[in-house]
Amino acid sequence: DTGVSQNPRHKITKRGQNVTFRCDPISEHNRLYWYRQTLGQGPEFLTYFQNEAQLEKSRLLSDRFSAERPKGSFSTLEIQRTEQGDSAMYLCASTTAGLVPSPYEQYFGPGTRLTVT
Amino acid sequence: ILNVEQSPQSLHVQEGDSTNFTCSFPSSNFYALHWYRWETAKSPEALFVMTLNGDEKKKGRISATLNTKEGYSYLYIKGSQPEDSATYLCASFISSGSARQLTFGSGTQLTVLP
Numbered sequence: 001d002t003g004v005s006q007n008p009r010h011k012i013t014k015r016g017q018n019v020t021f022r023c024d025p026i027s028e029h030n031r032l033y034w035y036r037q038t039l040g041q042g043p044e045f046l047t048y049f050q051n052e053a054q055l056e057k058s059r060l061l062s063d064r065f066s067a068e069r070p071k072g073s074f075s076t077l078e079i080q081r082t083e084q085g086d087s088a089m090y091l092c093a094s095t096t097a098g099l100v101p102s103p104y105e106q107y108f109g110p111g112t113r114l115t116v117t
Numbered sequence: 118i119l120n121v122e123q124s125p126q127s128l129h130v131q132e133g134d135s136t137n138f139t140c141s142f143p144s145s146n147f148y149a150l151h152w153y154r155w156e157t158a159k160s161p162e163a164l165f166v167m168t169l170n171g172d173e174k175k176k177g178r179i180s181a182t183l184n185t186k187e188g189y190s191y192l193y194i195k196g197s198q199p200e201d202s203a204t205y206l207c208a209s210f211i212s213s214g215s216a217r218q219l220t221f222g223s224g225t226q227l228t229v230l231p
Contacts, residue, residue, distance in 0.1 A: 108160040
């Protein structure tokens with residue numbers, strides 16, 4: 001399977017615990033996005049990377065959230081001291097882009113559904 | 118604040134009916150309009166990326182139009198089939214400064230009844 005993969009697919013955690021999600025993009029894609037989707041809403045942008053550089057972060061991304069993309073390949077999203085409001089589907093997407101803006105379609109993973117109890 | 122609106126929120130149609138959905142978006146800093154199809158328990162799948170005013174795209178029984186001046190896009194499905202049941206998301210791609218991001222609407226949930 002050469003698509004975008006995400007692990008785990010489901011995560012249940014207790015409030016206050018830390019969680020980490022992983023995204024493996026399509027190998028030749030240099031741009032990677034993280035989104036959060038809650039019930040009844042569309043995906044909301046969290047952050048994106050071009051290669052290993054994190055170029056933009058949404059104000060939705062509080063200090064408890066951190067994302068990394070070492071070596072410009074896979075990415076991790078960590079949430080520290082989880083709260084019930086963090087319960088959502090976390091989606092990762094990748095695309096290829098050059099130095100100029102490009103509207104290329106994004107290829108999404110299946111998401112990680114987080115439930116904070 | 119960039120706001121992408123989709124209507125209707127949900128829709129039930131009979132197999133064989135044709136249907137259409139609306140996506141409206143602010144035209145400032147507009148760069149492209151994306152349509153995605155998201156089936157339950159699967160990944161969102163890109164249908165179209167549209168950039169030019171008046172653009173029309175087609176994939177099988179699904180087509181889309183774009184009006185960037187008035188800020189709307191329509192998605193049409195001809196002869197709906199049960200396998201078309203999914204949530205259809207539109208998203209506006211903005212490019213401003215260092216921002217390169219998609220802003221999604223909340224989707225139209227389509228159910229096609231056999």
